[in-house]
Each structure stands twice: as structure tokens, then as C-alpha cells.
Amino acid sequence: MANAILIQNANLYAPTPRGIQDILIVNGSIVKIAPHIDAAPIELPLQVLDAAGRMVIPGYVDQHVHIIGGGGESGFYSRTPEIMLSNLTAAGITTVIGVIGTDGTSRHPETLLAKARGLTQEGITAYMLTGSYELPLHTILEDARKDIIIVNECLGIGEIALSDHRSSEPTKDELTKILTQARLGGMLSGKAGVVQFHMGVGKKGIGLLLDILADSEIPAKHIIPTHINRAFHLFEQAKELAKKGGYIDITSGIREQDGFPACVKPSDAIAQLYSDGVPMEQVTMSSDANGCMSVVLPDGSAKQLAVDASSFHEEVRDALLAGIVPAEQVIAVATSNPARANGLYPKKGCLAVDSDADMIILDENLLVDTVIAKGKVMVQNKKVLVKGTFED
Structure with missing residues (x-):
């Protein structure tokens, strides 16, 4: 099933500085980056993450x-x-x-x-x-x-x-x-x-x-x-x-x-x-x-x-x-x-439209807070959400 994540108010380093931006992810890829993205027209199961005051990097x-x-x-x-x-x-x-x-x-x-x-x-x-x-x-x-x-x-x-x-x-x-x-x-x-x-x-x-x-x-x-x-x-x-x-x-x-x-x-x-x-x-x-x-x-x-x-x-x-x-x-x-x-750019290593949705949200102390890989939240609020097959 298709899914979407909307990250709002990100202090975006893509890695070039882009200022405060919203980032829309659909099915593992970045589909839009803009100063404001309206969630209302998105007709998919949507997860919204507020990154206000936080740096978002690849x-x-x-x-x-x-x-x-x-x-x-x-x-x-x-x-x-x-x-x-x-x-x-x-x-x-x-x-x-x-x-x-x-x-x-x-x-x-x-x-x-x-x-x-x-x-x-x-x-x-x-x-x-x-x-x-x-x-x-x-x-x-x-x-x-x-x-x-x-x-x-x-x-x-x-x-x-x-x-x-x-x-x-x-x-x-x-x-x-x-x-x-x-x-x-x-x-x-x-x-x-x-x-x-x-x-x-x-x-x-x-x-x-x-x-x-x-x-x-x-x-x-x-x-x-x-x-x-x-x-x-x-x-x-x-x-x-x-x-x-x-x-x-x-x-x-x-x-x-x-x-x-x-x-x-x-x-x-x-x-x-x-x-x-x-x-x-x-x-x-x-x-x-x-x-x-x-x-x-x-x-x-x-x-x-x-x-x-x-x-x-x-x-x-x-x-x-x-x-x-x-x-x-x-x-x-x-x-x-x-x-x-290693020949992986621009799918990897940057945050741009059509890039894979791999990104880190850093907290106010620049510690890793949230990690998204291929459009899936793997770590959130410093807690690992997705573990490997044989992890406890």
C-alpha cells in the first residue's frame, strides 16, 4: 500500500543549506520540497513529523x-x-x-x-x-x-x-x-x-x-x-x-x-x-x-x-x-x-526530488533523533523502531 511522510519546518541541509522547508516522501522517494506543503490534498496514509528548530540532513x-x-x-x-x-x-x-x-x-x-x-x-x-x-x-x-x-x-x-x-x-x-x-x-x-x-x-x-x-x-x-x-x-x-x-x-x-x-x-x-x-x-x-x-x-x-x-x-x-x-x-x-x-549520487547522499528518502533529523543538541531509510522511520525520538531479523 502506498504511504507518505510529511516532514514540516525542517532546517534543511541537503547538504547545501536550503533554509526552512517541508519535505514530502511517497513510497520511499522524495517527491516535493517547498517552504510549505499542504497536507490536506494528500490522499494517502500520512505520517506528519514536526522538525521545527531541528536540522535535517541526508x-x-x-x-x-x-x-x-x-x-x-x-x-x-x-x-x-x-x-x-x-x-x-x-x-x-x-x-x-x-x-x-x-x-x-x-x-x-x-x-x-x-x-x-x-x-x-x-x-x-x-x-x-x-x-x-x-x-x-x-x-x-x-x-x-x-x-x-x-x-x-x-x-x-x-x-x-x-x-x-x-x-x-x-x-x-x-x-x-x-x-x-x-x-x-x-x-x-x-x-x-x-x-x-x-x-x-x-x-x-x-x-x-x-x-x-x-x-x-x-x-x-x-x-x-x-x-x-x-x-x-x-x-x-x-x-x-x-x-x-x-x-x-x-x-x-x-x-x-x-x-x-x-x-x-x-x-x-x-x-x-x-x-x-x-x-x-x-x-x-x-x-x-x-x-x-x-x-x-x-x-x-x-x-x-x-x-x-x-x-x-x-x-x-x-x-x-x-x-x-x-x-x-x-x-x-x-x-x-x-x-x-562510489557512483551513488544523486539517489544517495543528498535530499532532492527523486532522491531516496534517506535522512536524519538532529535534535537541538545535534544528536541523532530520527532516522528515515527509504521512506521508513527506523529510529524516532532516539528509539530504534525497526530491528534486524535476529535482534532482541
Whole structure:
């Protein structure tokens, strides 16, 4: 049955500021945005939400989440479980891209695809990248190019580890061929064809990627190094890549106390990139949610914790409150920029007529209050209304 939601008096950031607007949603899509929309002529079951005094922004597009679990690097007991729907929606994440990470042996792209389809059926929108840290790539079909072309949910390749003790030490030629696979796969399927690179703290940083850009015809837009704020030298190299047209991805959960003494706090990273004149449309952020973090306890033992998706909104909020970067550019880092990078814009990452009705209503303290995904209210008044199939 057709249904409609009317959001009234929204302080709309689409992510560009639109002022006070009403938003009409019908069957999962935005059909009208105007200063006033009269509810009387709407001949459908209608839910009205008053957003007076509140900011309404696009739902977050998180391009790096271990949806089938991550970790395992401290032994089998340290493998994180699959993520639950409400772990994402409570953080305002309405579009997610799943990655495998370190363990391409006991975790498989077929499982990643199944989980992405499950999350989509439960109410958000989920995609995947094929491959993992290591080369040769583990794929669903014979090669990554075929995965991108044939598998609708597969947007590209990743995350391939570089400058990391867990990397398979790929050569420049190997990476160039992988980038070519992604580009051709994307061209033939109408997708972005990106390659996401896990960046460790090794001294080479993203130098190999910059060399490939200098010596090949591959456009920079296909390259997305992530975790670029986990070390100062990575952060500086990333600025150069962004100026060449590549996308650079900040990880939201990184802190000094998490074992990264030379890191840049995510909200500070946004501010520094802006102040240094880096093209902000090339800057994205992701959560690395559901990966595994080993925390050393006072007695010297280690405790394994799954990375929480909540850090994603916390960093957006911190950057908004700091007031250094214009609000629309902060919001774009978490919405329209990753949507563009992965070929999902304008269906995702913005609030416009014909876009998917994915949005967040923030309260007066800029906390996540209400989350709508594909026109369905998933979270309201900070309470999760829709839970995943196996959630309590």
C-alpha cells in the first residue's frame, strides 16, 4: 500500500543549506520540497513529523564497514560477529558498503554479498567491495572485473592493504592492473569502479599510489585510500592525492589511546584539510565499524572490542560544533562526497526530488533523533523502531 511522510519546518541541509522547508516522501522517494506543503490534498496514509528548530540532513553513506565481521588477528576468538541493522541506523547510517578486511580465508565475498542483500531487505541500502587485504584477489567470479559487472551490489575492489605488516606487498604493476580492472568493470556496468586501499602506518604511505597516477593513464577518482588520519605522514600525502582528484577517506574511530599516537583526530582532520585548501569535495569519512580493536587493560591483558558505528556521527557533530568548517561541507564529508565517490549520487547522499528518502533529523543538541531509510522511520525520538531479523 502506498504511504507518505510529511516532514514540516525542517532546517534543511541537503547538504547545501536550503533554509526552512517541508519535505514530502511517497513510497520511499522524495517527491516535493517547498517552504510549505499542504497536507490536506494528500490522499494517502500520512505520517506528519514536526522538525521545527531541528536540522535535517541526508542519511550517512558509510563506505567502509565490516558487515560480516572483522578482526581475528589475535586468534579465532577475536573474530567479530556480523553487524546488526540497528548498529547502523542508530548512528544515522542508511547506506553502507561492506568490506572483508584482513581475513580473506575464512570470510568470503559470497558471504559479504549475502549480508549486503540481507541488510537491504531489512530496510537500509547495502553494497560491497570484492577482495580483501591480500593479493591475489578473492572474488565471486573469475576476476574482480566480472564481479563489478555482473553483481549489482559490487561497486569496486577493496580493501587492499598497503604500507602495513599485514599487506601482501603488492607491486606497482599489480596495483595498476587491479585499478584497470576496476575502471573497466565500472565503465561497462555504469558504476564508479573504485579501489579502496587500507593504509597502514608504514613509511612508504601512499607513495605507490601517487607513482601510479604519475606513470599511468588511470584517473585519480578510482583511488580511495582509507585510514589516512592514522599517521601524520599519511595525512600529508593524502592532501596531495586529493589535489590530484583522488578521494581520501578519514576513519572516524581513530584516537591516540587506541594505539595511534601519531594520528589526527577525525573532526580535527576535517578542519585541517579545509584550512589547508584541500578540495573538500574529495574528502570522505567512514567508520570501519565492526572491525576489531584490541584494548590493553590495566593488568596488561588485552580485551577485544568491536569498533562501534556511533563514532561516525560523533565526529560529524564535533566538527559542526567546532564551527571551523561550513556546516554544509562537514555534512558532505559523510553524505554526498562518499555517494559521489562510489557512483551513488544523486539517489544517495543528498535530499532532492527523486532522491531516496534517506535522512536524519538532529535534535537541538545535534544528536541523532530520527532516522528515515527509504521512506521508513527506523529510529524516532532516539528509539530504534525497526530491528534486524535476529535482534532482541
